[in-house]
Amino acid sequence: MxxxxxxxxxxxxxxxxxxxxxxxxxxxxxxxxxxxxxxxxxxxxxxxxxxxxxxxxxxxxxxxxxxxxxxxxxxxxxxxxxxxxxxxxxxxxxxxxxxxxxxxxxxxxxxxxxxxxxxxxxxxxxxxxxxxxxxxxxxxxxxxxxxxxxxxxxxxxxxxxxxxxxxxxxxxxxxxxxxxxxxxxxxxxxxxxxxxxxxxxxxxxxxxxxxxxxxxxxxxxxxxQGIQQGMRQGLLKAIELGLKLKFGIEGLNLYAEIKKIEDINLLEVISEAIDTAESIAEIKQLIA
Known part of the structure; x- marks a missing residue:
């Protein structure tokens, strides 16, 4: 950040x-x-x-x-x-x-x-x-x-x-x-x-x-404005890597939906949740 x-x-x-x-x-x-x-x-x-x-x-x-x-x-x-x-x-x-x-x-x-x-x-x-x-x-x-x-x-x-x-x-x-x-x-x-x-x-x-x-x-x-965009791109990169490492193909499929999100606060919550989530369903619930 x-x-x-x-x-x-x-x-x-x-x-x-x-x-x-x-x-x-x-x-x-x-x-x-x-x-x-x-x-x-x-x-x-x-x-x-x-x-x-x-x-x-x-x-x-x-x-x-x-x-x-x-x-x-x-x-x-x-x-x-x-x-x-x-x-x-x-x-x-x-x-x-x-x-x-x-x-x-x-x-x-x-x-x-x-x-x-x-x-x-x-x-x-x-x-x-x-x-x-x-x-x-x-x-x-x-x-x-x-x-x-x-x-x-x-x-x-x-x-x-x-x-x-x-x-x-x-x-x-x-x-x-x-x-x-x-x-x-x-x-x-x-x-x-x-x-x-x-x-x-x-x-x-x-x-x-x-x-x-x-x-x-x-x-x-x-x-x-540049900081906000840079923060969003950095969060998306971290989320993509976290989903790939933790949930494999299923995680990457979910990332296609996540990258449409513009709200930086929500992206921060998702990024932190990946660390502790026991199943991908928890991440899907956050998005919903």
């Missing part, structure tokens, strides 16, 4: 400050780990796995899940991620769900008759933009449009990034990341950023990924 791309590019320049500021961890060094090969096509993983060395020399795995909007399955999925990584890495694990957009349903725990599990829920929309501008380094500013009152300070954040001592490549990545994340709250945010800084943004790896996924026209015109 487009916000995953933006977040990963931003984090590549800002792992330690991000963990220190938003997760309140005394991090000395952080390494973004590549995901291990999946054992089954239905096995999911957290967005980002970071091995962090803390100030006391101890090591901890930090699981980061970035969400544009809340999903009721997140607490249970977060518990799954945490358990799996403890078994794989044999290291202490700290789990953080970073939520971009407001939701009254968001919660920081999972509970049933046997399990009570708490994780760290970071609501970016509750963090004052003024506070981050005052205390945070430039590499955190791409998230600013999502902060409380963030839209008021986007121009200042852009100027600080552009005129900072960061390398040109870092500036390109951070500005492009801010444009993509800003599109979650208003089409005007990316439109204005691209109009002013497209000359440097096109050097970003994130910009190249967006072009390959079909977002470029959306970026030129304000990226919102």
């Amino acid at each position: 487009h916000h995953d791309i933006a977040s990963k590019v931003i984090l590549s320049h800002c792992k330690e400050p991000f963990l220190a500021y938003f997760c309140e961890l005394p991090v000395e060094k952080a390494l973004l780990l590549d995901p291990r090969p999946q054992e089954t096509p239905s096995l999911r993983r957290s967005d980002f796995v970071i091995k962090a060395i803390l100030a006391d020399g101890s090591e901890v795995l930090v699981l980061l899940e970035f969400l544009s909007s809340w999903n009721a399955d997140i607490p249970l999925r977060t518990l799954e991620y945490r358990t799996r990584h403890i078994l794989q890495e044999r290291l202490p694990v700290k789990t953080y769900v970073v939520l971009f957009l407001p939701s009254h349903r968001a919660t920081y725990f999972y509970q049933d008759e046997e399990v009570h599990f708490k994780f760290n829920l970071v609501k970016l929309y509750e963090i004052p933009a003024e506070e981050v501008l005052e205390k945070g380094p430039e590499c955190l500013l791409p998230f600013l449009p999502l902060f409380k009152n963030g839209e008021k300070f986007i121009d200042e954040a852009e100027r600080r990034i552009y005129h900072s001592d960061l390398s040109r490549q870092s500036k390109a990545d951070l500005l492009t990341g801010m444009a993509i994340l800003g599109g979650l709250i208003s089409a005007e945010v990316p439109r204005q950023l691209i109009q002013r800084r497209r000359d440097i943004m096109i050097e970003s790896a994130a910009y190249e990924i967006i072009k390959r996924e079909g977002y470029e026209e959306g970026l030129k015109e304000g990226i919102q």
Whole structure:
């Protein structure tokens, strides 16, 4: 998804400050780990796995899940991620769900008759933009449009990034990341950023990924429409592969009907349901 791309590019320049500021961890060094090969096509993983060395020399795995909007399955999925990584890495694990957009349903725990599990829920929309501008380094500013009152300070954040001592490549990545994340709250945010800084943004790896996924026209015109189309195409590819791997020919036959769906929210539900569905009838019921 487009916000995953933006977040990963931003984090590549800002792992330690991000963990220190938003997760309140005394991090000395952080390494973004590549995901291990999946054992089954239905096995999911957290967005980002970071091995962090803390100030006391101890090591901890930090699981980061970035969400544009809340999903009721997140607490249970977060518990799954945490358990799996403890078994794989044999290291202490700290789990953080970073939520971009407001939701009254968001919660920081999972509970049933046997399990009570708490994780760290970071609501970016509750963090004052003024506070981050005052205390945070430039590499955190791409998230600013999502902060409380963030839209008021986007121009200042852009100027600080552009005129900072960061390398040109870092500036390109951070500005492009801010444009993509800003599109979650208003089409005007990316439109204005691209109009002013497209000359440097096109050097970003994130910009190249967006072009390959079909977002470029959306970026030129304000990226919102392009993002929606790119999201739809990405979801359809994931659904096609999931149906093929899990249900074979029957799944591919159903895909012919699914690819007519324009509703991105429904496609997201279908994509996630394929992971846990025990029969193709469950997917057909969603479509109906």
